[in-house]
Amino acid sequence: MDWQPLLLTFKLALITTFVLLVISVPLAYWLAYTKYRIKTIVETLVSMPLVLPPTVLGFYLLIALSPANSFGSFLTDWLGIKLIFSFGGLVLASVMYSLPFMVHPIQSGFANLNPQITEASYVLGKSRATTLFKVLLPNIKPALLTGVVLAFAHTIGEFGVVLMIGGNIPGKTKVASIAIYDEVESLNYHNANSYSLILFTITFIILLVVYLVNGGYLKRVWK
Amino acid sequence: MIQISLKKKLRAANGAIQLDVDIEIEQGTLITLYGNSGAGKTSILRMIAGLLLPEKGMIVVNTKTWLDTGKGVSLKPQQRKSGFVFQDYALFPNMTVKENLMYALEKGQDKAIVHELISIIGLEDLQHRKPEELSGGQKQRVALARALVRKPDILMLDEPLSALDIQMRSLLQDYILKVHKEFSLTTILVSHDIGEVIKMSDKIFIIDEGKITRQGTPIEVFSNKQVSGKFQFVGEILSIDKEDVVYIVTILIGVNIVKIVAVESEIHSMRVGDKVMVASKAFNPLLQKIN
Numbered sequence: 001m002d003w004q005p006l007l008l009t010f011k012l013a014l015i016t017t018f019v020l021l022v023i024s025v026p027l028a029y030w031l032a033y034t035k036y037r038i039k040t041i042v043e044t045l046v047s048m049p050l051v052l053p054p055t056v057l058g059f060y061l062l063i064a065l066s067p068a069n070s071f072g073s074f075l076t077d078w079l080g081i082k083l084i085f086s087f088g089g090l091v092l093a094s095v096m097y098s099l100p101f102m103v104h105p106i107q108s109g110f111a112n113l114n115p116q117i118t119e120a121s122y123v124l125g126k127s128r129a130t131t132l133f134k135v136l137l138p139n140i141k142p143a144l145l146t147g148v149v150l151a152f153a154h155t156i157g158e159f160g161v162v163l164m165i166g167g168n169i170p171g172k173t174k175v176a177s178i179a180i181y182d183e184v185e186s187l188n189y190h191n192a193n194s195y196s197l198i199l200f201t202i203t204f205i206i207l208l209v210v211y212l213v214n215g216g217y218l219k220r221v222w223k
Numbered sequence: 224m225i226q227i228s229l230k231k232k233l234r235a236a237n238g239a240i241q242l243d244v245d246i247e248i249e250q251g252t253l254i255t256l257y258g259n260s261g262a263g264k265t266s267i268l269r270m271i272a273g274l275l276l277p278e279k280g281m282i283v284v285n286t287k288t289w290l291d292t293g294k295g296v297s298l299k300p301q302q303r304k305s306g307f308v309f310q311d312y313a314l315f316p317n318m319t320v321k322e323n324l325m326y327a328l329e330k331g332q333d334k335a336i337v338h339e340l341i342s343i344i345g346l347e348d349l350q351h352r353k354p355e356e357l358s359g360g361q362k363q364r365v366a367l368a369r370a371l372v373r374k375p376d377i378l379m380l381d382e383p384l385s386a387l388d389i390q391m392r393s394l395l396q397d398y399i400l401k402v403h404k405e406f407s408l409t410t411i412l413v414s415h416d417i418g419e420v421i422k423m424s425d426k427i428f429i430i431d432e433g434k435i436t437r438q439g440t441p442i443e444v445f446s447n448k449q450v451s452g453k454f455q456f457v458g459e460i461l462s463i464d465k466e467d468v469v470y471i472v473t474i475l476i477g478v479n480i481v482k483i484v485a486v487e488s489e490i491h492s493m494r495v496g497d498k499v500m501v502a503s504k505a506f507n508p509l510l511q512k513i514n
Binding site: 114116117119120121122123124125126127134135138139 | 272273274299300301302303304305306307309311313314315316317326327329369370372373
């Protein structure tokens with residue numbers, strides 16, 4: 001069995017999760033506390049990948065990033081970035097596709113915090129940034145963990161959007177979910193089963209750990 | 224001297240009210256804002272702290288202008304040197320008692336104040352506990368200490384004791400008075416407990432529907448003008464029992480219960496739960512040392 005698709009899958013999931021974390025904390029913070037009406041539009045856009053077929057997102061990304069179009073050719077000619085049928089394109093597509101899985105838990109984490117702890121911090125003379133990193137984020141650790149794990153697991157499970165934008169290039173864009181499809185197409189059920197079983201086990205363990213941590217079981221066992 | 228003048232339309236539970244208050248506070252005094260809920264007391268504190276903006280207003284603290292809407296000056300909450308004790312404490316759940324206080328330190332400030340405050344509130348043994356492991360009274364003491372770390376120009380207490388039982392309340396009132404004196408603070412207390420107000424304040428502002436209806440010392444504001452009593456206490460009626468031709472009224476004053484004889488004409492308008500004043504003027508009370 002070729003391990004490359006699995007390694008590629010986890011590399012993609014790791015990078016995507018990291019990028020998502022960096023983007024989602026400020027975005028979720030803004031969504032949780034802003035009073036601007038445009039919030040509703042942004043919220044809708046963030047949630048779109050939950051209901052939209054992945055192929056739709058993949059299709060538009062493919063069109064937008066294609067060197068035949070102005071934006072795609074700008075990226076290629078001026079910045080030397082080629083996003084379609086490349087790993088970079090996969091990361092971009094995965095970030096967009098898994099955005100709600102990271103933003104939603106963090107946003108509700110912020111929204112459920114007692115607003116007075118923020119005010120208490122301001123009155124103590126602390127800036128917004130200090131308050132965010134020292135007070136708010138440490139108090140929504142379960143929400144952060146949920147976001148990280150859901151985004152990671154969801155990226156592992158991606159298929160349609162990856163196939164549309166990345167294709168099936170071994171070592172570059174052929175992730176595990178596509179490899180499984182590939183093996184089934186060539187009637188290599190044994191290989192397909194190996195990939196599937198590994199993905200099944202890993203995602204089960206990841207989610208189990210999240211529920212154990214967030215349910216407080218581990219804390220109780222340690223005590 | 225602290226001068227406060229605030230105007231703002233507030234949306235309260237029973238319709239909109241126009242808040243319009245002028246308050247002057249001598250430095251080093253403890254004043255109370257007293258009134259029903261929804262009268263605008265908490266909003267006044269929030270505006271002083273900079274957490275809420277008035278439509279028109281001016282706040283000058285010891286010649287420093289915190290707010291002047293006429294000149295477009297409005298310091299951020301971070302720039303106003305105020306201490307705020309929230310009704311539900313608002314301790315940071317991720318930090319221990321000591322860390323909550325350490326967080327409040329300003330850059331370069333001496334850490335000794337944290338140890339001093341922890342010993343004043345008597346929580347040395349619990350300083351490494353998280354807030355969730357503390358009782359209500361202990362949390363309140365931590366919130367009070369945390370607000371004092373920066374040595375604020377104004378300390379604001381938003382109904383700090385309303386969630387506590389009567390004994391804890393009395394203890395905490397003493398703590399507040401102690402730190403108020405020790406740190407020579409200027410303190411604004413919001414309360415709707417007459418006993419607390421009388422015990423604690425130098426001056427009282429009674430607020431109703433966003434306006435100050437009366438102000439003065441506790442005695443000026445609360446006592447009936449006909450009484451010129453030599454000593455007087457405020458308490459709550461626990462029961463009224465008829466005994467032959469007179470009535471025995473049981474009254475709770477602080478944590479003590481006293482029984483007072485009354486005739487029917489005196490008690491006809493009184494009910495259990497009413498606040499009453501117990502005063503004596505006809506004879507000199509005895510004073511005896513007890514230890």
